[in-house]
Amino acid sequence: MLSACQMMQTALEHVGLSATTASWFVGDSPLGGRGIVAARDISAGEILFVDRPLIYGPRAGSVTPRGCTVCWRIRAPSFIKCHICALTLCSEKCQNSEIHANDCALISRWANKIPVEEIDDTTVSKALTPIRALTLDERGKRFLSSLKAHESPQHGSEIKDLKQYFEVNEEDEEFMVLTCRVLDTNAFQIPSAYCSEEMSLRGLYPVAGLMNHSCMSNTKHSFDRYFGMIVKATRSIPAGAEVLTCYAGLLWGTPARRRHLYKTKHFLCACARCADPTERGTLLAALKCFSPECQGSILPVEPLKMSTAWRCLDCGMLVPANNICAIQAALGSLMGTLNFENAIELEEFLENRITKFVPRSNQIVVDLQCRLIWLLGETDGLRWHDEIPIVDTLYMLAYIVTLRAALVQYSENNAINTSWSALYFPL
């Protein structure tokens, strides 16, 4: 384990900075453990660091699609299963690549428990990221081991699954399980490029992993084509303030964000946005009043308590937490099943159906509006770069401008950051 001073030194070296050139340092955080703290006043737009992943590879979730473990393609005329290690590949070229030779050499050190043909290749792919950690040098392993790691038994299931098929030795198993725990606590999703039909990946960015969370973060990040993670300030950060990122969806309402953070990162966020029942006036979590005569919105009375009752802003009616949970669960399953063929179907659902049940401010409506814009931009004849008929253009622009104005307002009210809405709306 590295001391705080060694951690700071290792972090700086990793991102090619020194104590004099970095605008931040690694210090104690009131939120828990370590955090990144501004060493001087930082201006909005400044790049804080460009982090490199110690390891990266497939994500382990149940919805991770099958894809090539070299080029990450999820669509190919056919996929091959390596006859030595059972990893998924899309072509002979990928099979003969150096990347695959390294992965295959790691896995083939362990004897198979069953014939390769019977091994489930997606199980091996899901364990590939922690498997790759075995190739880190001593310094990399020490850095990885010094990152925060959650201990509950759910972390490391990839390795348990892998052991059905291979005789993994104790030392490798121990390090890979630790890696899974570190990944689940610190890894960032690396989104696939627009329209690329590739798997989205996870990367262990050890310096970015030191950033704590706030639902009103003061940074944003993007990736370069070499998987470098560029972390930028989105607002000015005064010297001594903590540099924060957001681990949850910015457009999710408070109950959704807090549930996600609790389940995946094991803490209950208590930031100013979570503590405000109205979420700075955005009412993202609001539901419609249960009273048939009332058109009001209901909101949590004490949002930091999971068991809080909700109250209507108009008629004052109180609704117990259990009823709210039942509605949220029903809405959640409904959203999981929705699959719209085209923008017209989605717009019909948005305008005539869902808004009967939830207020227009609700995160579901906002999410569907974002999907509608996405679909419009993907529709033949309506693509951003196509010649678009004038009526459709006006319609689309009016829609986007209205929505964009609402979201910019939301951003300002919420003091989240001033530029995230540009991510969604490249106008």
Ligand SMILES: C[S@@+](CC[C@H](N)C(=O)[O-])C[C@H]1O[C@@H](n2cnc3c(N)ncnc32)[C@H](O)[C@@H]1O
């Ligand atoms: C990626 S680590 C962040 C760095 C960590 N604080 C450290 O000491 O290395 C994520 C973990 O930090 C803690 N954490 C981050 N943000 C938090 C917050 N806003 N409130 C409470 N705990 C937080 C949680 O335990 C979380 O799972």
